[in-house]
Amino acid sequence: MRGDKAFFETAAALPEQLKESTVPEIAFSGHSNVGKSSLINCLLGRRGLARTSATPGKTATINFYRVDDCRFVDLPGYGYAKVSNAEKKRWASLISGYFADDRDLRLVVQLIDCRHKMTKEDEQMIDFLVEGGFPFVVVLTKFDKLNKTEREKQLAFFRDVFADLEGLSIIPFSSEKGEGKEELLELLSLALQDE
Numbered sequence: 001m002r003g004d005k006a007f008f009e010t011a012a013a014l015p016e017q018l019k020e021s022t023v024p025e026i027a028f029s030g031h032s033n034v035g036k037s038s039l040i041n042c043l044l045g046r047r048g049l050a051r052t053s054a055t056p057g058k059t060a061t062i063n064f065y066r067v068d069d070c071r072f073v074d075l076p077g078y079g080y081a082k083v084s085n086a087e088k089k090r091w092a093s094l095i096s097g098y099f100a101d102d103r104d105l106r107l108v109v110q111l112i113d114c115r116h117k118m119t120k121e122d123e124q125m126i127d128f129l130v131e132g133g134f135p136f137v138v139v140l141t142k143f144d145k146l147n148k149t150e151r152e153k154q155l156a157f158f159r160d161v162f163a164d165l166e167g168l169s170i171i172p173f174s175s176e177k178g179e180g181k182e183e184l185l186e187l188l189s190l191a192l193q194d195e
Contacts, residue, residue, distance in 0.1 A: 003044030011061035015097030024070045024104045030111030032077030035141040038175035079121035107191035114140035137169040144174035
């Protein structure tokens with residue numbers, strides 16, 4: 001996966017602005033401030049391709065990035081309380097519009113902050129992916145923020161949470177240290193090979 005050739009294509013704020021699905025896509029989903037943009041930058045070895053922010057709820061559009069013969073799709077973060085109800089409805093309409101569209105979606109990378117339990121919105125998103133039959137992997141972000149004991153405890157906790165989902169990959173990840181990067185890149189490559 002050649003990160004040096006990757007580029008930002010477009011952003012969609014409304015379902016009718018969604019880019020036509022012409023190549024395989026990998027979507028990145030998660031709570032506000034879970035680290036989607038940082039993870040994309042880490043995977044591609046590019047510091048500022050996907051814009052990061054310390055302010056939750058900053059990504060209010062679906063951002064499309066062209067990477068080789070596929071597309072990375074950065075979905076807006078959900079669950080940020082300080083956003084108006086109208087804005088939350090627009091986000092929900094945009095995200096459901098993306099998933100309802102006839103797209104060549106190969107994998108959803110579902111990010112969860114490993115330092116906490118899943119939020120209600122995380123659970124709803126996982127249920128949505130399972131019920132919709134979307135292939136997905138769980139990435140536990142900010143893993144470097146935990147000590148060895150906390151890591152083992154949280155990993156065991158999440159393995160237990162997802163025990164019913166046979167074959168689900170759970171990857172501990174650190175954008176700062178690159179931990180989990182190779183494992184995730186390998187999964188993305190496999191997903192893109194499937195026809």
